[in-house]
Amino acid sequence: MSATARATAVGRFAPSPTGPLHFGSLVAALASCCDARAAGGRWLIRIDDVDEPRAVPGAEREILATLGRYGFAADGPVVRQSERRAHYARALDALDARGLVYPCACSRRELESAPLSSAGERVYPGTCRNGIPADRASRPQRSIRLRVDEAVVEFVDRLQGPQRQDLAREVGDFVVRRADGLAAYQLAVVVDDAAQRVTHVVRGADLLASTPRQIHLQRVLGVATPSYLHVPIAVDAAGEKLSKQTRAPALPDDPLPVLVAAWRFLEQPAIAPATLAEFWSLASAAWSPARLPPAAMLPAPRIALAV
Ligand code: GLU
Numbered sequence: 001m002s003a004t005a006r007a008t009a010v011g012r013f014a015p016s017p018t019g020p021l022h023f024g025s026l027v028a029a030l031a032s033c034c035d036a037r038a039a040g041g042r043w044l045i046r047i048d049d050v051d052e053p054r055a056v057p058g059a060e061r062e063i064l065a066t067l068g069r070y071g072f073a074a075d076g077p078v079v080r081q082s083e084r085r086a087h088y089a090r091a092l093d094a095l096d097a098r099g100l101v102y103p104c105a106c107s108r109r110e111l112e113s114a115p116l117s118s119a120g121e122r123v124y125p126g127t128c129r130n131g132i133p134a135d136r137a138s139r140p141q142r143s144i145r146l147r148v149d150e151a152v153v154e155f156v157d158r159l160q161g162p163q164r165q166d167l168a169r170e171v172g173d174f175v176v177r178r179a180d181g182l183a184a185y186q187l188a189v190v191v192d193d194a195a196q197r198v199t200h201v202v203r204g205a206d207l208l209a210s211t212p213r214q215i216h217l218q219r220v221l222g223v224a225t226p227s228y229l230h231v232p233i234a235v236d237a238a239g240e241k242l243s244k245q246t247r248a249p250a251l252p253d254d255p256l257p258v259l260v261a262a263w264r265f266l267e268q269p270a271i272a273p274a275t276l277a278e279f280w281s282l283a284s285a286a287w288s289p290a291r292l293p294p295a296a297m298l299p300a301p302r303i304a305l306a307v
Pocket of ligand 1: 014015016048189203207
């Protein structure tokens with residue numbers, strides 16, 4: 001890579017403010033930060049609060065305080081999706097002007113009986129594609145869906161390898177604006193990654209299945225596609241992803257042991273830092289994506305589960 005290409009690498013960590021950071025989020029933050037720094041690039045923090053009803057008051061402050069205490073330093077101002085609604089609306093208008101989106105009045109319950117793809121996802125059956133059927137016409141709530149015709153998306157994840165999804169068959173027309181008027185995650189993330197010129201997306205493997213939708217949206221909107229690296233997600237003894245729902249404990253006050261545990265979880269070269277500052281200088285220099293375990297999930301270490 002040339003010096004100029006190196007200088008333009010941009011990575012990001014994009015937590016949703018639905019609760020405090022836990023070990024699983026730390027893994028994504030650490031991997032994205034080390035990966036951007038190793039590429040000689042910038043690393044950004046974005047608060048993914050597009051789903052405003054799910055945002056927990058105080059969670060953003062707590063997340064930012066924890067990241068600061070753990071020694072994460074963003075190379076730019078924190079961006080909040082809740083402040084970027086106008087950008088999402090503009091992208092929707094552009095799609096609408098090209099006839100690529102349509103309103104959908106299907107209820108959640110109706111969608112629950114839609115057929116399942118081989119990956120276990122509901123495939124939108126296209127009910128409202130050619131106009132809202134008469135029996136649904138009086139419903140006030142409408143989501144907006146993107147028309148997906150021929151769209152076989154192929155990409156190579158830097159860790160999980162070649163991926164392929166036939167969007168029309170495996171997902172169908174998907175929601176870009178929710179019935180409550182908020183931009184859907186898929187649209188917001190694409191608009192924001194493009195606006196922030198993100199080149200290296202590093203995040204948990206639970207989002208691998210969303211990536212073809214995002215790449216398709218990038219193509220339709222005419223914006224660049226970043227490279228993708230999906231790291232294993234940390235699961236508890238029951239095999240469940242660490243999350244607020246599975247009562248994953250918040251990160252402890254003392255950062256160093258947990259950072260080292262996250263580093264080991266990612267199977268990175270052995271380091272023995274005595275201080276937080278030393279951790280960051282050793283980790284940034286030793287980051288080795290080739291050593292990352294190519295699994296979708298891995299058991300979390302004990303330190304991540306202790307209450
Ligand atoms: N906000 C998403 C989450 O917390 C991550 C979005 C992304 O990395 O694309 O799961």
